[in-house]
Amino acid sequence: MNQAQKIATRDAYGDALVALGKKRNDVVVLDADLSGSTKTSKFAKTFPERFFNIGIAEQDMMGTAAGLAIAGKLPFASTFAVFATGRAWEQIRQSICYPNLSVKIVASHAGVTVGEDGGSHQSLEDIAVMRVLPNMTVIVPADGIETTLAIEAAAEHKGPCYVRTGRNKVPVLFGPDYQFKIGKAHVFHEGKDAAIIAAGIMVAEALKARESLLAEGIDAGVINMSTIKPLDDEAVKAAATRCGAIVTAEEHSIIGGLGGAVAEVLAESAPAPLVRIGVKDQFGTSGESEGLMKHYKLSAADICEGVKEAIKKKKR
Amino acid sequence: MAVNEAQIAALKDRARRMRIDIVKMLHGCGSGHTGGSLSATDIMTALYFAKMKYDPRKPDWKGRDFFILSKGHAAPVLYTTLAHAGFIETSELCTLRKLGSRLQGHPDSKYLPGVEISTGSLGQGLSVACGVALAHKLDKAPNRVYAVLGDGELQEGQIWEAAMTGAHYKLDNLCILVDNNGLQIDGPVAKVMGVEPITDKWRAFGWDVQDIDGHDMAQIVAALDKAETVKGKPSAIVCRTVKGKGSKCFEGKVEFHGTTPSKEELEMALKELDEAVCK
Numbered sequence: 325m326n327q328a329q330k331i332a333t334r335d336a337y338g339d340a341l342v343a344l345g346k347k348r349n350d351v352v353v354l355d356a357d358l359s360g361s362t363k364t365s366k367f368a369k370t371f372p373e374r375f376f377n378i379g380i381a382e383q384d385m386m387g388t389a390a391g392l393a394i395a396g397k398l399p400f401a402s403t404f405a406v407f408a409t410g411r412a413w414e415q416i417r418q419s420i421c422y423p424n425l426s427v428k429i430v431a432s433h434a435g436v437t438v439g440e441d442g443g444s445h446q447s448l449e450d451i452a453v454m455r456v457l458p459n460m461t462v463i464v465p466a467d468g469i470e471t472t473l474a475i476e477a478a479a480e481h482k483g484p485c486y487v488r489t490g491r492n493k494v495p496v497l498f499g500p501d502y503q504f505k506i507g508k509a510h511v512f513h514e515g516k517d518a519a520i521i522a523a524g525i526m527v528a529e530a531l532k533a534r535e536s537l538l539a540e541g542i543d544a545g546v547i548n549m550s551t552i553k554p555l556d557d558e559a560v561k562a563a564a565t566r567c568g569a570i571v572t573a574e575e576h577s578i579i580g581g582l583g584g585a586v587a588e589v590l591a592e593s594a595p596a597p598l599v600r601i602g603v604k605d606q607f608g609t610s611g612e613s614e615g616l617m618k619h620y621k622l623s624a625a626d627i628c629e630g631v632k633e634a635i636k637k638k639k640r
Numbered sequence: 641m642a643v644n645e646a647q648i649a650a651l652k653d654r655a656r657r658m659r660i661d662i663v664k665m666l667h668g669c670g671s672g673h674t675g676g677s678l679s680a681t682d683i684m685t686a687l688y689f690a691k692m693k694y695d696p697r698k699p700d701w702k703g704r705d706f707f708i709l710s711k712g713h714a715a716p717v718l719y720t721t722l723a724h725a726g727f728i729e730t731s732e733l734c735t736l737r738k739l740g741s742r743l744q745g746h747p748d749s750k751y752l753p754g755v756e757i758s759t760g761s762l763g764q765g766l767s768v769a770c771g772v773a774l775a776h777k778l779d780k781a782p783n784r785v786y787a788v789l790g791d792g793e794l795q796e797g798q799i800w801e802a803a804m805t806g807a808h809y810k811l812d813n814l815c816i817l818v819d820n821n822g823l824q825i826d827g828p829v830a831k832v833m834g835v836e837p838i839t840d841k842w843r844a845f846g847w848d849v850q851d852i853d854g855h856d857m858a859q860i861v862a863a864l865d866k867a868e869t870v871k872g873k874p875s876a877i878v879c880r881t882v883k884g885k886g887s888k889c890f891e892g893k894v895e896f897h898g899t900t901p902s903k904e905e906l907e908m909a910l911k912e913l914d915e916a917v918c919k
């Protein structure tokens with residue numbers, strides 16, 4: 325892990341799209357007046373004829389992407405996560421997932437780290453509402469490297485994909501030799517006393533939490549669950565059996581996202597105490613990112629508390 | 641309400657002072673939407689200081705006219721207007737976008753009296769305005785409903801769904817003002833996704849349409865007066881505006897959609913706005 329180096333996952337997406345565009349000329353990109361923010365502007369500059377700005381019309385953008393897909397193109401559609409998955413949810417359901425089309429929805433500015441724009445713009449429900457759709461694959465990359473690989477994998481994958489990126493620069497966690505596979509968790513540390521299953525920017529927080537816990541004699545595993553659907557059930561079951569307690573960590577509502585998905589597996593196949601770190605059935609609010617991470621109890625310190633609570637539950 | 645020249649001059653000066661508060665507030669905060677706040681300042685001034693009925697001590701007074709900022713990112717101009725109208729203290733403006741502030745990045749009706757509905761996701765405000773207008777029709781109440789929309793915002797399909805509702809139910813108690821500044825985030829509206837001819841569109845949807853200079857205070861007030869006399873259909877006042885109006889630093893510059901003035905830009909803008917007193 326090279327924590328000193330930082331890249332925003334949206335920047336990695338922008339670069340990955342350009343590389344993909346060079347390799348495949350069926351790749352087309354759509355945006356809804358946020359190309360500077362989602363970073364599709366990089367593709368727009370390199371391949372202006374394959375970029376379509378649909379304007380502030382997210383529903384129309386998803387339908388147009390579906391049309392491009394049935395006519396043989398590989399569309400990537402981007403805007404902020406809240407508008408992509410919220411405003412255009414039914415277009416995604418009816419025109420993309422129901423016919424099982426290879427449309428790749430890559431949304432940026434997810435979670436509370438959007439910051440000052442506030443609750444209207446902080447998507448804390450997108451994983452839940454995308455995960456519930458049949459045929460949909462849901463990926464939440466932890467860093468820039470994983471984002472690049474996830475975009476390549478999404479392009480190869482048949483069917484709809486939702487990839488969630490963030491606004492801020494985040495530490496680089498993976499080396500150049502990292503292998504990403506849709507549906508496969510990456511185990512950073514197996515752990516003994518509890519396992520932290522994290523996604524997105526919370527993976528870096530989980531790794532920090534592990535360090536502090538080690539100093540207190542607690543060996544917490546850290547698993548990067550970047551594919552939330554299809555979930556790596558086997559990795560969840562193995563962690564539950566090995567550690568006997570699970571903590572999930574996500575920059576999302578604790579309802580329906582990673583925590584929800586892991587709870588479903590644990591309840592059905594590997595009962596173990598669970599503590600979900602995430603936003604507790606609330607909307608976001610304005611503030612600077614770091615302050616908001618503390619306010620919503622999403623920091624490494626909060627994960628440490630969660631791990632201790634999970635271990636305590638185990639002993640009951 | 642017919643207004644005389646002195647009143648127009650007072651409104652213009654009010655708008656000038658509001659612009660000063662807006663640029664100071666945005667500079668202090670370091671994030672927020674400069675361009676779309678400044679283009680709508682004259683419109684907001686005319687609405688709150690020449691037209692609308694409200695009681696800042698009783699924001700939920702039954703007799704009030706309703707205002708909805710459909711282009712919610714222009715929150716700084718709304719907050720400044722609410723401060724000048726007495727809903728909040730001017731000193732609160734510096735809390736913009738800070739953790740715990742009532743002045744959220746986009747207007748939040750949970751926290752701030754005078755904000756009728758939370759906005760920020762574009763395209764949704766006009767439907768809400770139609771709902772408010774329908775309710776007052778039902779009650780045979782005289783209250784009027786106003787909404788300010790962006791020109792880029794017109795790209796949202798929901799706007800045109802609401803346009804049909806407004807005409808179908810003959811909502812002549814409803815009046816929208818389109819801040820037609822010609823710019824959105826990714827560039828000029830005409831380049832990103834053309835919306836012209838805007839006036840013809842609203843007319844075709846069954847609305848009464850006026851096309852005015854959105855920085856000419858007398859024209860704005862006259863258009864609002866005229867809209868009140870329209871019977872049997874809603875009114876759309878399409879206001880030709882300049883994004884970032886008030887200082888050469890921001891005027892017509894797309895990059896000032898979502899960036900805030902630096903120290904130098906603030907000083908330049910304040911100088912221009914101060915000098916505007918003598919004109």
Ligand SMILES: Cc1ncc(C[n+]2csc(CCOP(=O)(O)OP(=O)(O)O)c2C)c(N)n1
Pocket residue numbers: 356357358380407411675676677679711713760761762763789790791792793794819821823824825883897
């Ligand atoms: C549904 C939705 N999509 C995208 C955005 C992001 N966004 C904020 S402002 C803006 C451009 C608005 O342009 P316009 O309506 O012309 O406003 P103005 O020029 O007055 O600022 C966009 C795309 C949003 N707030 N809501």
Ligand SMILES: [Mg+2]
Pocket residue numbers: 790791792819820821822823824
């Ligand atoms: Mg505009």
